[in-house]
Amino acid sequence: MTDIHITNPFLEQMGFRLINWSEGIAEFAMPIQAWHMNRSGALQGGVVSTLLDAACSYAGLYSAVGSPEIHGVTITLNVNFVSSASSGILYARAKKIGGGRKIFFLKDRCIPKAAC
Numbered sequence: 206m207t208d209i210h211i212t213n214p215f216l217e218q219m220g221f222r223l224i225n226w227s228e229g230i231a232e233f234a235m236p237i238q239a240w241h242m243n244r245s246g247a248l249q250g251g252v253v254s255t256l257l258d259a260a261c262s263y264a265g266l267y268s269a270v271g272s273p274e275i276h277g278v279t280i281t282l283n284v285n286f287v288s289s290a291s292s293g294i295l296y297a298r299a300k301k302i303g304g305g306r307k308i309f310f311l312k313d314r315c316i317p318k319a320a321c
Contacts, residue, residue: 208224219255220241221233221259223263226264226267229300230264230300231298232297232298232299234295235252236293237290237293237294247289248291248295250286253284253286256297257299260297260313263299288317295318296315296317298314298316299311299312
């Protein structure tokens, strides 16, 4: 699977990889690194929130290859942490589920895949 180039130095620095992007859908993968952990040894919640935010943004702001980039801002992001991960790859998949021309709604989830 070939990664799709992202033009965001922050996301690149975090190790995020855009692995699927089409109208209304975006999927990211992030290999969990030691520097993603908090002082308790668990994956930092802000890293997870940033991964979810990136997936939602890309799903809502799709632009086909050769088309101008579309930009926007997050108005609200709600995250519920129900489990933890400390190794492997974290996947985020977002799907646009509604909205209008300027504001849209998405459903997103993160799924850890344990290191093999």
